[in-house]
Amino acid sequence: MTLSTAPAAAQDLSTDQLLEAYRRMAKIRKFEQRLHLENQTGDIPGFIHLYAGEEATAVGVCMNLKDTDYIGSTHRGHGHCIAKGCDIKGMMYEIFGKQDGLCHGKGGSMHIADLSVGMLGANGIVGGAPPLATGAALTAKYLGNHGVSVAFSGDGGSNQGTVFEAMNMAVVLNLPVVFVFENNGFGEASGADYSVGSKDVAGRAAGFGLPAVKVDGTDFFAVYEAAKDAVALGRSGGGPSVIEAKNYRWFGHFEGDANLYRTKEQIEEIKRDHDPLKIFRSKVEGLIDMAELDKIEQEAEQEVDESVAEARAAAEPTPDQLTVDVYKNY
Amino acid sequence: MTLSTAPAAAQDLSTDQLLEAYRRMAKIRKFEQRLHLENQTGDIPGFIHLYAGEEATAVGVCMNLKDTDYIGSTHRGHGHCIAKGCDIKGMMYEIFGKQDGLCHGKGGSMHIADLSVGMLGANGIVGGAPPLATGAALTAKYLGNHGVSVAFSGDGGSNQGTVFEAMNMAVVLNLPVVFVFENNGFGEASGADYSVGSKDVAGRAAGFGLPAVKVDGTDFFAVYEAAKDAVALGRSGGGPSVIEAKNYRWFGHFEGDANLYRTKEQIEEIKRDHDPLKIFRSKVEGLIDMAELDKIEQEAEQEVDESVAEARAAAEPTPDQLTVDVYKNY
């Protein structure tokens, strides 16, 4: 298993698909960059964890999925949500805790979900997604609908017992689930090379009986190809598999993190050399008119701008909502 | 990693050590065979899980340990207790729930412990020992006393998240702990080849960064050699390792289990072909006088006989003991 260089897979996708992929990545980028600023106003409650820098992984995976396929996400979930088709405004409202948010303001950044597009929820519990996605895969297998599910975890989360259990059980029950590990090199502030005993996340898969690949998570095409294979394997009854996607996170672990475990220069370098949008552009040169991509970025920025303006102005949940939806009838 | 045949390691051990090893194995065998009968009288409360057939693993490992080294055990703990030096009478009293039992009748078969000989407790929770033994190894490393600890788990237990987490953490912290997996082919009534996705327990170790060996767990000498290396590695600061010991369990999962997942013939075959005591005898032929081994068996039987008689006659805990030892002062 070596870090593959991006396949020249751009040809496999239609122009519309390529533009859609870029649109999702651009939306994620703009969304997160804006949140980075908005958070400094103090108007967003709680913790937010930004996905900027890892766009190609969420989008590369989710471009292979249908609305009826499910993904389970992490605390760093905005990118997965957007990649899977969650509404930007619904998300922004949610992050500001407003009644018309995707979760009516009750979930917030760490719990955005939209089951109607197959998004099983961001998850505040590290290692939360793998067992749940394994269950979604059980449903798909049982119903025989050729659905698949994807569990996103980080390098830090790869050390959680729930994750190991889920991988093993998915093999035992031969379930169509893809375990994607976004290895951005850090948990909170501990290096992956410290916390992963073998220093090899994907390498663990063999011990549970799953195939695994490592890809450059900043290269949309590399991720897309790997996910295509993994999803096809699942859909055709071939069982679960693992993708480790090497990533770089642009911002701190959470907004407010002083980033003391790396230098400003390192972060600048990351932004310069590991920008999934730039990398995408370089790979589609000749295939896509760059002006189209510029336009997509502008549109994304505008959509985010509007969503912030609207979310800020939107209504809070009313007091009666406090005890609504604990149970079906309460 | 292949199933090793027993090394001709009998020469490494003194005659006294060889006799001691056989003594412990014989005690375990007699203890368990007697309990199998005693349990049918209905006088033993709760569940008991017998270790007969796996004697060589517990003894092969524990012959490498000192009283100041620790082991963590399983629900099937009698063999580990005896191998680590727990008193037979104290154990038998405990299993009958008597005041003078090793745990004053409060623990029972699944919770026999004796910290004075480094026995951290049988454990009713599958996957219980590995985190605890990892902690004991942390103590040893911190104190710099060259101690090691051993965590026993089964093939079924090898699928528990706690076990994976412990292995990884032991690597990260470079702790002197040996993870011994007694693969007797079954959890309760599910085959290891069903529940272990990769069908290879030891094979998982590499993914966590530990070395691993597989040995014939019915061959005392094979286990002894493997444990010697693993213990030496730990004592010398070389960190954790894994031993998978292939085993056969003679009785049901628990006493009362109808053994429907295997035939009477299979069990007979196991007793005939996979008897650790017989195998030991065959390996020491010429080195040890068989009459000595016969005598050891008789002594073991007598000790067990006496312990049963005494335990049956012994006093129950008095009512005031109910709330003693919840806390240091209560």
Place this chain on the structure above:
Amino acid sequence: MTATSTVKGTTMTQTGEQKTKRMSFRQAINAAMAEAMREDEKVVLIGEDLRGGNGGTNPDPTVEAFGGVFGVTGGLWTEFGGDRVIDTPISESAILGAAAGAAVTGLRPVAELMFMDFFGVCYDEIYNQAAKFRYMFGGKATTPLTVRGIIGAGVGAAAQHSTSPYHLFTSTPGVKVVVPSNPADAKGLLLASIRDDDPVIFCEHKALYDVKGDVPVGSYVIPLGKANFTRRGTDVTIIAIGNPVNAANKVADKLKGEGISVEVLDPRTTSPLDEEAVLQSVADTGRVVIADESAARCGFGHDLAALIAQKGFHDLKAPIHLVTPPHSPVPFSHALEQLWIPGAERIEEAVRTVLKED
């Protein structure tokens, strides 16, 4: 129908005569699962050794080698097959998590935790996941999950296999919790649990598995949140749940001979709780004994006592008496374990005491 002749304001969904069959608590639970699986193919069972005999050296591919650790799922694999009766590795987080994930995506799983004592390795899948989905996701998720497990002391299973942590489950918003005391209730409540669209934790007291009773055949549902008066009386109320209900009934029957009229109220579900029935009985008798095996501190009994001290205070003629275990792990020794259990003797003593107080 004997089992329900004393029921008031509650319980039966069917009217008129319903055929009953004598069976054990174990069989009643088994029958409920079978019934649920027959009527809805989205119902699947998942857990360890629900069948038993997968892999290994099993000589007979048609045999159910276990049927659950106490035989409760026996026969179900044979009737419904391996797609619906799913044996798993020993991985409780994966079991409950997968069941939660399957529930929120369209199945109606019944997961078995075997012993509820094991909640500590996997409760996050309920506490932070299944129980919170609906609320956290703004009402847009439905998680029809049932978790079955064994509770209770009395058979020498010792400290790690004898607890009754239903109070912990009760305190978790988003789950419902059922603690049946007899075979008929077990069947009716389990069917209700499986049909329920919210996560339900169903607690089976191991000392009851062999207890027999008359159980309605076929589809028989007892709504969650409806208490049952197993004895009517006017002098004192015993509120009991799970196995202690049977001890309370014994005490009531014994004291009847002495002219003492004891009411026994079995809430049957701890969440939702039939507050109305509790407060009504307190109003009727003014004297309360609570018999509960969950805990000596912050238990279900304390929850009941707090309810009464808030909303039934003016009806109380005497202090509330709690009969719970001591604040200690469950001892192995049979002698000590019998003292640990909130049994008939201690309940009777509390009743006699409260009758003398004012």
Place this chain on the structure above:
Amino acid sequence: MTATSTVKGTTMTQTGEQKTKRMSFRQAINAAMAEAMREDEKVVLIGEDLRGGNGGTNPDPTVEAFGGVFGVTGGLWTEFGGDRVIDTPISESAILGAAAGAAVTGLRPVAELMFMDFFGVCYDEIYNQAAKFRYMFGGKATTPLTVRGIIGAGVGAAAQHSTSPYHLFTSTPGVKVVVPSNPADAKGLLLASIRDDDPVIFCEHKALYDVKGDVPVGSYVIPLGKANFTRRGTDVTIIAIGNPVNAANKVADKLKGEGISVEVLDPRTTSPLDEEAVLQSVADTGRVVIADESAARCGFGHDLAALIAQKGFHDLKAPIHLVTPPHSPVPFSHALEQLWIPGAERIEEAVRTVLKED
């Protein structure tokens, strides 16, 4: 010494004047750990990112990149080094299990669970292991383990990072449970916890981290199981724990202006519980409001109410009032979260109500 001027029958081990220093709740906890580590080298810290900066691309091998998620362990790695301030993978079962195993074999570990909400992935290491060792093993094991973790709502941390499950811990025999409400108590109680030979769970309310107070310097111990009267009064008692103590104090101060004399009792530890102080205050005022953030069902407040309904019944002049969260997960929205919290407004309302009742 301001923090303790109203203390009665309780608390201080030192006599005479003790120097104090103004510091935050966060700093007080940090100071207690530092003090404990200086006085006993068996004390080690273990958890995730207690230092932060191991591995990765950390350019400076001497930097503490995190010092815990809220900075509570800042500086300790620098002072005590990596052998005593141990960063781990994200593996809570391994963390608590290893800490339990280390404790029972000779160390005195302080494990950090980060957010107590995570107990569901690892509570077995306490519930079935550390808490039961002593009893299960017939008194032959000693497990001097402290588990620290963050609790509490109020800062928008949402459903999975805002709960206060200390009632669950309180119900577990074999562990002690501490829930401090101010910096001085936090220091004195944490030192007592670390020195204690039984497992202790120490709950830090995140809304308090920046709250300042005068804290005795040096070795300062508050014994576990001793309540603190933060206000003395005669008309009504508010029993509160953790952050609600501060709300209760505010209510008491406000109502004083209206001539209403409110007593505020802070048990400080939920297990052991200072029953005597609780019952004495009930005897003194006869009216009780309980303010507790743990749970709407089977919570710590219910435990207190049950105690009083059993043993303080005859002193009660009115029903007990519980001010708890609703039976719902913690909502994210700031507006809803403020309603969820058992805050000053609801406490005041309960006090006014109970004063009118009889």
